[in-house]
Amino acid sequence: MTDARENTAVPVLDVQNLSVRFRMRGGRDIAAVTDARFSVAPGECLALVGESGCGKSVLASALLGLLPANARTTGSALLGGDTDLLTIGERALARTVRGRRIGLVPQSPAAHLTPVRTVRAQLEESLRELTRARGSELPKAAVAAAARASFPEGHLDRYPHELSGGLAQRAATALALIGDAPLLLADEPTTGLDRDLVERTVDELRRHTDEGRALLIITHDLAAAERIADRVAVMYAGRIVEIADAEAFFGGPGPRHPYAKGLLDALPEREFTPIPGMPPELGALPEGCAFADRCAYADARCTGERPAFTAGLACHHPPTGRASSPSKESADA
Amino acid sequence: MLELTRITAGYDRRDPVVRDVSLHVGAGEAVGLLGPSGCGKSTLAKVAALLHRPDAGTMTLDGTVIRGWRHRAPREQRTAVGVVFQQPRLSADPRLSLRELIAQPLRSTGRRRDVPERVAELARSVGLSDELLDRRPHAVSDGQLQRACLARALVLRPRLLICDEMTAMLDASTTAALVAVVERYRAASGAALLAVGHDRVLLERWCDRTVRWDERETEKGPAGPVTAGGGLRPPAAPR
Ligand code: SF4
Numbered sequence: 001m002t003d004a005r006e007n008t009a010v011p012v013l014d015v016q017n018l019s020v021r022f023r024m025r026g027g028r029d030i031a032a033v034t035d036a037r038f039s040v041a042p043g044e045c046l047a048l049v050g051e052s053g054c055g056k057s058v059l060a061s062a063l064l065g066l067l068p069a070n071a072r073t074t075g076s077a078l079l080g081g082d083t084d085l086l087t088i089g090e091r092a093l094a095r096t097v098r099g100r101r102i103g104l105v106p107q108s109p110a111a112h113l114t115p116v117r118t119v120r121a122q123l124e125e126s127l128r129e130l131t132r133a134r135g136s137e138l139p140k141a142a143v144a145a146a147a148r149a150s151f152p153e154g155h156l157d158r159y160p161h162e163l164s165g166g167l168a169q170r171a172a173t174a175l176a177l178i179g180d181a182p183l184l185l186a187d188e189p190t191t192g193l194d195r196d197l198v199e200r201t202v203d204e205l206r207r208h209t210d211e212g213r214a215l216l217i218i219t220h221d222l223a224a225a226e227r228i229a230d231r232v233a234v235m236y237a238g239r240i241v242e243i244a245d246a247e248a249f250f251g252g253p254g255p256r257h258p259y260a261k262g263l264l265d266a267l268p269e270r271e272f273t274p275i276p277g278m279p280p281e282l283g284a285l286p287e288g289c290a291f292a293d294r295c296a297y298a299d300a301r302c303t304g305e306r307p308a309f310t311a312g313l314a315c316h317h318p319p320t321g322r323a324s325s326p327s328k329e330s331a332d333a
Numbered sequence: 334m335l336e337l338t339r340i341t342a343g344y345d346r347r348d349p350v351v352r353d354v355s356l357h358v359g360a361g362e363a364v365g366l367l368g369p370s371g372c373g374k375s376t377l378a379k380v381a382a383l384l385h386r387p388d389a390g391t392m393t394l395d396g397t398v399i400r401g402w403r404h405r406a407p408r409e410q411r412t413a414v415g416v417v418f419q420q421p422r423l424s425a426d427p428r429l430s431l432r433e434l435i436a437q438p439l440r441s442t443g444r445r446r447d448v449p450e451r452v453a454e455l456a457r458s459v460g461l462s463d464e465l466l467d468r469r470p471h472a473v474s475d476g477q478l479q480r481a482c483l484a485r486a487l488v489l490r491p492r493l494l495i496c497d498e499m500t501a502m503l504d505a506s507t508t509a510a511l512v513a514v515v516e517r518y519r520a521a522s523g524a525a526l527l528a529v530g531h532d533r534v535l536l537e538r539w540c541d542r543t544v545r546w547d548e549r550e551t552e553k554g555p556a557g558p559v560t561a562g563g564g565l566r567p568p569a570a571p572r
Binding site: 050051052053164165191193194195197220222262263264266267268269272273274275277278 | 369477508532
């Protein structure tokens with residue numbers, strides 16, 4: 001709503017007030033995601049960043065209808081302006097959404113691929129399921145599908161365990177692209193990959209975004225987010241605390257939320273200083289700002305009253321002197 | 334402190350993962366071993382941690398040649414080395430509370446009396462509250478569990494600490510926090526460090542010097558300190 005881009009096109013995905021609660025034994029509730037609001041436009045990449053356990057993976061699962069049975073969701077997540085992912089139900093999700101309207105680039109591609117079948121066989125099966133290619137067209141279509149994700153044709157007859165991490169990632173991406181879905185959802189696609197493989201993977205994803213798809217990438221890897229994203233959403237203790245233009249966020253102006261600032265300052269190419277303490281438990285969130293006990297700017301208002309999310313930020317006292325981190329030019333040089 | 338000389342190791346003698354590799358870590362020194370995943374650096378880390386018997390080569394720890402391997406090296410030397418792996422969920426016994434996890438090496442070496450005090454001291458240093466110490470691995474986050482694994486690696490006051498991709502799964506802040514714990518321990522104890530990983534920016538910031546895996550493999554011949562190279566060549570492709 002603060003970003004002009006969001007007004008120019010119908011967002012591919014429009015999430016409003018999405019909350020996820022897990023009902024635990026003994027009637028306790030875990031607030032895994034609270035009031036998430038964001039949208040992703042065609043040709044745009046939004047990176048959802050935060051540490052493990054902050055709720056970002058739960059959010060992704062909610063969009064795909066893959067939450068466990070004890071989860072309750074509220075809010076809405078409109079796909080293409082007409083389909084609410086939170087209410088259409090599992091049958092419709094399986095038949096019309098997953099693979100067709102949302103392509104999933106998984107976290108550990110090696111585990112996502114079927115181990116006993118070659119890459120070619122898996123591509124052909126997906127093609128049969130998701131496209132009109134049949135019979136004699138399948139082999140050609142499989143080669144084309146592989147090429148779209150830069151998967152080498154010569155490796156099509158390999159089994160997943162015979163692939164390097166980078167090739168397994170490309171095979172998984174090729175599968176994700178088959179349905180030609182307008183939204184790609186990449187869940188930690190770079191975990192455990194080496195730096196140049198990370199760069200190659202995100203550059204590939206960027207290319208698919210530039211072709212007009214919307215990309216929601218969920219990651220704890222800030223360097224990957226910087227390389228690929230148009231906008232960044234920072235999640236902390238189940239809430240989005242800041243949404244910002246990626247260039248401003250990683251560049252001179254810097255992040256506005258104290259947690260986001262702390263995360264960037266912790267990078268080894270910056271200050272390399274940790275944020276003191278640890279995030280609160282999602283089952284026992286404080287009344288005020290969830291970051292208050294770790295925040296250098298906190299005061300009585302912060303501990304008493306939860307900051308509302310307005311104009312892309314949820315903070316009572318956003319620090320002003322923002323450019324304390326070294327400029328990103330030096331890191332890029 | 335640690336001298337690996339012409340080590341060959343792996344899981345299949347005909348096709349070793351580590352071939353003829355030498356590596357030197359001086360007393361009190363922090364060395365970063367940098368390489369892509371699947372290159373064999375984790376196997377070398379296991380050899381250095383005395384958890385994997387090499388097929389060939391010699392290994393010296395604190396001037397003592399390691400002998401008498403059966404499946405593992407003799408206890409006395411094993412306890413001089415602390416090790417933290419990438420995936421805390423694979424390395425931590427799910428049945429133990431974090432408190433027991435940290436204390437276990439102390440108990441099994443018979444130093445029971447020190448247990449409560451030492452565990453409390455380490456928990457403070459890695460930032461784990463009393464309440465968290467009573468939980469089991471499934472009830473804590475990856476970052477919290479990795480904090481416990483680091484405390485466990487330090488509980489016997491090792492003279493050499495080996496961190497194999499210790500922070501690869503963790504966010505930036507937890508990474509910086511764990512590195513700070515290691516560095517505080519090293520400053521107080523003079524322990525040496527071998528940090529194995531793929532993140533060049535991290536290892537160069539953390540360590541006194543970094544060694545690239547591809548340079549390691551071309552280094553043949555007798556042991557000797559291997560110095561860091563230009564660090565700009567692309568790493569060798571995974572085998
Ligand atoms: S609301 Fe207060 S405690 Fe929370 S981040 Fe802002 S300044 Fe810090």
